[in-house]
Amino acid sequence: MKVYLYLNEPRAMPNSFFTGDRAKLAGVPYGDQTAMCTSTPEVKHWLSDSLLYVFKNVHGLGGIFTITASENRTNCTSHYQKEKCPRCKDRSVAEIIAEVNSVMADAVHRADPKADVLAWDWGWRDDFAPEIIAKLPDSVWLMSVSEWSLPIERGGIKSNVGEYSISSVGPGPRAAKHWALARERGLKTVAKVQFNVTWEFAAVPYLPVADLVAEHAVKLSGSGVNGLMLGWSLGGFPSPNLEIARLAESQKTDADDILNKIAKEYYGDGAAAAREAWTTFSTGYREFPYNGGLCYNGPQHWGAANLVFPKPTNYRATMVGIPYDDVKSWCAIYPAEIAAGQFRKVAESFGKGLTPLRRAVDLSPTERRVQTESEFRFAKAAQLHFASSANMIDFNALRNRRIDTTDTAEKEKLFAEMQKVLADELRISKEMYRLAKSDSRIGYESSNHYFYIPMDIAEKIISIKHFKYTINGDK
Ligand SMILES: [Zn+2]
CATH class of the missing domain: 1.20.120 (Four Helix Bundle (Hemerythrin (Met), subunit A))
Structure with a gap:
C-alpha cells in the first residue's frame, strides 16, 4: 500500500502576503487573496524545491496527483481569469496549466524516478483540455472521471452526469476523448470512479449494486486504462465491490464470470x-x-x-x-x-x-x-x-x-x-x-x-x- 499526495498548488495567498520582495510574485487578484503567479521563476522554484524536499525526506511515497483548475484559487488561470495577470495574459491556458504539472513532475522524479505523477483533468474546460493534454510532460499519467458527460434520462428528465455517479455506468464521452488524446502521445491513463459509495448515497460502507460495478469495471478494463482511482471524497470500506474491480482488472473476463465468482466466494x-x-x-x-x-x-x-x-x-x-x-x-x-x-x-x-x-x-x-x-x-x-x-x-x-x-x-x-x-x-x-x-x-x-x-x-x-x-x- 502506498501513499499518494493530492496537490492543488500553489494556493492563492492573502493579499498581505505580497509585500516587499514578494510583491513581484502577485498574479490574478481573487478578492482578499491573490494568485502566486506561476509565470515567475520564484514561484516555480518554490513549487519545485518544496516537492523535492518532501520526496527526498519522506521515503516510499507512491507519488502525487494534481488538480490544476479546481474550486480553490491557485494558478493565474485556475479560474480562467489570466487576463488579469500582467505576465500570464499573453500565455495560453494550456501553457500555464501544463507548466504547473511539468514543474511538479520534474521535482518528484528528480527525487524519486519511480514515483507516479497523475495529472487530473478536473476543471479543465473541454475547449482547452486537448491542448493541455498535448503539452503535458511525457512522464505523467492522465486521470479523468470515467462517467463525466454521460447523457442520462431519469423520470423523463434529461441531463448529463457530472461526477460521483454509481448509477450511471461509464466511461462517458469526456473521459474517452481525453484518454485517447493522452494515449496517442504515449501517456498512461487513469479512470477515477466511485465503486463503494458516492455522493448519490453514502450512509453505508458500500452499496451492493454489484452488477453496475462489474459492468463499469469490465468496460474500463477493455478501454485500455492503466489504473483506477476507486474513490475520491467518499471512500467506503473494503467490500465485494472492490474485489469486483480487482478481478475485472487482473483477469480480463466478463461481468457474469466475475459476479458468479464473487457470489460463490461470499454466498x-x-x-x-x-x-x-x-x-x-x-x-x-x-x-x-x-x-x-x-x-x-x-x-x-x-x-x-x-x-x-x-x-x-x-x-x-x-x-x-x-x-x-x-x-x-x-x-x-x-x-x-x-x-x-x-x-x-x-x-x-x-x-x-x-x-x-x-x-x-x-x-x-x-x-x-x-x-x-x-x-x-x-x-x-x-x-x-x-x-x-x-x-x-x-x-x-x-x-x-x-x-x-x-x-x-x-x-x-x-x-x-x-x-x-x-x-x-x-x-x-x-x-x-x-x-x-x-x-x-x-x-x-x-x-x-x-x-x-x-x-x-x-x-x-x-x-x-x-x-x-x-x-x-x-x-
Ligand atoms: Zn500570472
Missing part, C-alpha cells in the same frame, strides 16, 4: 440468490434521480434522521450538512413529485431484492456469515433511506402547498395526506433506529463522519409524534 450455495438480489438492486438503482445539486443537498444521506418541521425553517440545505426542509434544493433539476417517484422506484427495487438476499444469506457458509449478514443490513438501510427520502420530499411539498392555500377543505385534504406519509415515515424510522443500533457502520462515512447516530432517529420519531399537536389548526 456459497446462496450464490444464485445473491446474484438475483444484486441484479434487482442494480436495475432499480439506475433510476436514481442523479444530479449534482441533489447529491450534495438531498435528504438521502440522512434518511430517517431528517426531522419533520411543521413550519418552514427557511434554512438552506448544505453540502455535508443538514438537509432541513429545503425541498427545492434537494430536488434540484427534478420537480418534487418526480424526484420522490424516482427515490420510490429505487426503494421498491431494494425492497424486492431483499427477499432473495435473505435467502442467499441463510445459505451462505458459516465463515462468511458475518459479511453476508452485514451486506443484508446495508441493503436494508439503503432501502429505508431511499423510501424515507421519497416520503420527506412528499411531506415537505405537501406542507408547503398547505401553507400556500387559503381553501379550508384543501388544507384538510393536504393534512390527511401528510398524516399518511408520516405514518409510513414513523414505521421506517423505527426500523431504521433498530438497524442503526445494530451496526455502528450504518450512518457513517469516513470523510463525512456520522451523518446521524441512533439518537438522532429517536428525535425524528418524537418530531413525527409532535407534528400533529403543532400543525392541527395551525397551533
Whole structure:
C-alpha cells in the first residue's frame, strides 16, 4: 500500500502576503487573496524545491496527483481569469496549466524516478483540455472521471452526469476523448470512479449494486486504462465491490464470470440468490434521480434522521450538512413529485431484492456469515433511506402547498395526506433506529463522519409524534 499526495498548488495567498520582495510574485487578484503567479521563476522554484524536499525526506511515497483548475484559487488561470495577470495574459491556458504539472513532475522524479505523477483533468474546460493534454510532460499519467458527460434520462428528465455517479455506468464521452488524446502521445491513463459509495448515497460502507460495478469495471478494463482511482471524497470500506474491480482488472473476463465468482466466494450455495438480489438492486438503482445539486443537498444521506418541521425553517440545505426542509434544493433539476417517484422506484427495487438476499444469506457458509449478514443490513438501510427520502420530499411539498392555500377543505385534504406519509415515515424510522443500533457502520462515512447516530432517529420519531399537536389548526 502506498501513499499518494493530492496537490492543488500553489494556493492563492492573502493579499498581505505580497509585500516587499514578494510583491513581484502577485498574479490574478481573487478578492482578499491573490494568485502566486506561476509565470515567475520564484514561484516555480518554490513549487519545485518544496516537492523535492518532501520526496527526498519522506521515503516510499507512491507519488502525487494534481488538480490544476479546481474550486480553490491557485494558478493565474485556475479560474480562467489570466487576463488579469500582467505576465500570464499573453500565455495560453494550456501553457500555464501544463507548466504547473511539468514543474511538479520534474521535482518528484528528480527525487524519486519511480514515483507516479497523475495529472487530473478536473476543471479543465473541454475547449482547452486537448491542448493541455498535448503539452503535458511525457512522464505523467492522465486521470479523468470515467462517467463525466454521460447523457442520462431519469423520470423523463434529461441531463448529463457530472461526477460521483454509481448509477450511471461509464466511461462517458469526456473521459474517452481525453484518454485517447493522452494515449496517442504515449501517456498512461487513469479512470477515477466511485465503486463503494458516492455522493448519490453514502450512509453505508458500500452499496451492493454489484452488477453496475462489474459492468463499469469490465468496460474500463477493455478501454485500455492503466489504473483506477476507486474513490475520491467518499471512500467506503473494503467490500465485494472492490474485489469486483480487482478481478475485472487482473483477469480480463466478463461481468457474469466475475459476479458468479464473487457470489460463490461470499454466498456459497446462496450464490444464485445473491446474484438475483444484486441484479434487482442494480436495475432499480439506475433510476436514481442523479444530479449534482441533489447529491450534495438531498435528504438521502440522512434518511430517517431528517426531522419533520411543521413550519418552514427557511434554512438552506448544505453540502455535508443538514438537509432541513429545503425541498427545492434537494430536488434540484427534478420537480418534487418526480424526484420522490424516482427515490420510490429505487426503494421498491431494494425492497424486492431483499427477499432473495435473505435467502442467499441463510445459505451462505458459516465463515462468511458475518459479511453476508452485514451486506443484508446495508441493503436494508439503503432501502429505508431511499423510501424515507421519497416520503420527506412528499411531506415537505405537501406542507408547503398547505401553507400556500387559503381553501379550508384543501388544507384538510393536504393534512390527511401528510398524516399518511408520516405514518409510513414513523414505521421506517423505527426500523431504521433498530438497524442503526445494530451496526455502528450504518450512518457513517469516513470523510463525512456520522451523518446521524441512533439518537438522532429517536428525535425524528418524537418530531413525527409532535407534528400533529403543532400543525392541527395551525397551533
Ligand atoms: Zn500570472
